[in-house]
Amino acid sequence: MDARRRERRAPRRITADYLQRAxxxxxxxxxxxxxxxxxxxxRKVVLSCRHHDQEPAALDTMLDEVVARCVASGLVDDRRFTEARAATLRRKGRSSRAVAASxxxxxxxRDLVTEASQGNxxxxxxxxxxxxxxxRLGPWSRGDRGLSRQKDLAALARAGFPMTIARAVIDGAGEEDIAEP
Incomplete structure (x- = not known):
């Protein structure tokens, strides 16, 4: 039974209907x-073409038509995706730079990226x-804050935050003091 599971099924030959269903x-x-x-x-086209000795470039127009159909029907909306993904990443604590990179x-x-990653x-x-x-950096660390300050600042800088914000967070007295503006 293990031998049968390891054997991969041959990829299907690419048709417009197959691409639409995929x-x-x-x-x-x-x-x-x-x-x-x-x-x-x-990727599906390349795998199928490799197996069936076809040229992937010959199916580019079919691929473009399927994507255009999905966009025209509203199934794919780059603006809606960008706004939702940016909001999710912000809730997870990602910086504007990290949001833009993702x-x-x-x-x-590029226009949608700059629009969505703009934060105050x-x-x-x-x-x-x-x-x-x-x-667990800065006020939330368990160890001596003075010894780990540089490492904490570096961690926030690597996460994409500007040094002014990183310093404000790491040098903050605690969550209570920072949350009371």
Whole structure:
């Protein structure tokens, strides 16, 4: 039985219907921008073409049509994806730079990335405090704060926070004092 499980089934030959069903199946499970959907479907095309001795470039127009159909029907909306993903990352304590990098890696356009990653100083401070709390940095550390100050500042800087915000969080007296503006 293990030998049968290890054997992979041959990939199906690519048709427009197959690509459309694959896109629908992917979008049922994941929210994705158009570029991400295109990458997922392109991987399927490459695997199938490699197995069936076809040229993947010949199926590019079919791939573009399927992605365009998903965008036109409203299943794929880059703006909605960008706003939702940026809000999620901010709640997790990610910096504006980290949000922008994550969205750019997903294939979101540069305009939408800059629009979504723009945050005010209060949002950035709240995200830095969340990160510091999760990583037990600064006021939330268990050890001697004086000895680990530089390491804590470096950790927040690597997370993408500006040094002014990192210093405000790490040098803060505690969560109570920071949360009372």
């Amino acid at each position: 896109a629908m199946h992917y979008l049922e499970r994941y929210a994705a921008p158009a570029a991400q959907l295109r990458r997922v479907l392109a 969205l750019a890696a997903k294939g979101v356009s 100083a209060e949002q950035e401070l709240a995200a830095a405090m969340k990160t510091a709390r999760l990583k």
